[in-house]
Amino acid sequence: MKKNHHNHKKASHILPEIEKKILTYKHFGYKVPPLRIIRTPEQIEGIKASARINTGVLDCVAANIKEGMSTAEIDKLVYDYTTSHNAIPAPLNYEGFPKSVCTSINQVVCHGIPDENEILKNGDIINVDVSTIYEGYFSDASRMFMIGDVKEEWKRLVEVTKECLEIGIATAQPWARLGDVGAAIQEHAEKNGYSVVRDLCGHGVGLKFHEVPNVEHFGKKGTGMLIVPGMTFTIEPMINMGKYQVYVDEKNGWTVLTEDGLPSAQWEHTILITETGNEILTW
Template sequence: MERNDLCWCGSGKKYKKCHMAIEEKMKLHAEKGEIVPKRKLLKTPFQIEKIKESAAVNTAVLDAVAEQIHAGMSTEDIDKIVYDVTVKHGAVPAPLHFEGFPKSVCTSINNEICHGIPDENIILKEGDIINVDVSTNLKGYFSDASRMFKIGQVSEEAERIVRVTEECVNLGLAAAKPWGHLGDIADAINTHAQANGYTIVEDIGGHGIGLRFHEEPFVSYVTPKGSEMLLVPGMMFTIEPMINEGSPDFYVDEENDWTVYTIDDGLSAQIEYMVLVKEDGIEVLTK
C-alpha cells in the first residue's frame, strides 16, 4: 500500500498512521527468518468488536454452567444449559455439528483430556473434576473458553492438578508480549508443569480464532522460548494447555471417534483463555 492510502483494516486512517509501522516491523522479523503471521490473521477494529460480542456470550454461557453444575446432574444437562443460554443470546454453539460433533459443548471428566461428549447416562459424582469447553458463533464471529470444575470434595491429587493448570495458564499469559513469540508462552507453561511433575499433551494445542472456529496458528505448549510465530498486534488465539498427571500420550475413543483419554488412566486438566495481542499488551477476551 502507499503511505497515504486508507489502511486495509478499515479503520479509516491512512496506512502510514495505522498498520504501516507494524507491517514494516514484521518485514524486519521475517528477514531474520522468523515466522510472521499473514495479514489475514490480524483482526481489524470492526472484527475485534464483533468477536468481543461473541466472547461476552461465551462468558455468559460458562457463568450459567458455573451457577448450576453439581453432583447428580448429567453431562447432557450441561449440554442443555449451554444450548439454551447460547440461543437465548442469539448465537449458535460452535461445536454443534462441527465436523460431525453431535453436541453443543465438550464435557471431559477425570481421565478424559478433551472432546468428551455429553450423555444423559454420564452422571457427575462427588470427587469428579470436569472441563467444560464452550465455543460460540455469534453471526459468524467465534469465541472459545473452558473452565475446570471440581464436583464437591475432590482428592488432593485432583485439587493439585487443577490448581497447577490454572497457574500454568496464567504464567503463559504473563509471558505473552507483543513482538514476542508463541514459544515464550509454551516455555512458561511447560516449565511450570514439569516442575510440578506433570506433562503436557503435545499433539493437541491451541489455535487462532475469531473469523472461524479454528484458524492458524497452531499453538503448541512444548516448544522453546523464542520459537514459533511472532506475536503481532491484531493476532487472536487460545491459550489452553492440556496437562496430564502421568504420560502425555493419549488415545481416542474408538466408538465415538472424538473423546481423548490419557493413555495411563491418569487425571488430566485444561483451562482455556482466548486472547488478543495489542500494541501495549495482551487482552483476555474469554476465560
C-alpha cells in the same frame, strides 16, 4: 490495478509502523503471521461481543453444575443459554460433533461428548469447553469444575493447570514468539511433576473456529511464529497427572483420554494481542 488496490485495502487497517516491523522481522528470517489474521477494529469488536456471550455460558454452567446431574443436562444449559442470546454453539455439528459443548471428566483430556447416562459424581473433576458464534464471530474458553470433595492431589492438578494458563498468557506478549509461550507452560507443568499433552494445541480463533496459528503448550524459547498486535488466539493447556501420551476413543472418534488412565485438567481463554500486552476476551 484494481486487484492491487484491493490487496492494499485489505491490510490498510494495520498501522504502518506495525506492518513495517513485521516485514523487518520477516526479512531477518522470523516466521511471521499472515497479515489476514491481524484483526480490524470492527472484527475485534465482533469477537469481543461473541466472547461476552461465551463467558455468560460458562457462568451459567458454574451456577448450575452439581453432583448427580448428567453431562447431557450441561449440554442443554449451554444450548439454551447460547440460542437465547441469538448465538450458535460452535461445536454443534462441527465436523460431525453431535453436541453443543465438550464435557471431559477425570482421565478424559478433551472432546468428551455429553451423555444422559454420564452422571457427575462426588470427587470428579470436569472440563467444560464452550465456543460461541455470534454474528459470524467466534470465541472459545473452558473452565474446570470440582464436584463435591475432590482429592487434594487432583485439586492441585486443577490449580497448577490454571497457573499454566496464566503463565502462558503472561508470556504471550507482542513481538515475543509462540515457542516462548509453550516453553513457559511446559516449565511450570514439569516443575510440578506433571506432563503437557503434545497432540492437541491452542489455535487462532475469531473469524473461524480454528485458524492459524497453532499454539502449542510445550516448546523452546525463541522459536515459532512472531506474536503481533491484532492477533486473536486461544491458550488452552491440557496437563496430565501422569504421562503425556493420549489416545482417541475409537467408539466415537472424538474423545481423547490419557493413556495411563490418570486425570487430566485444562483451562482455556481467548486472548487479543495489543500493542502493549494482551487482553483476555473470555473473562
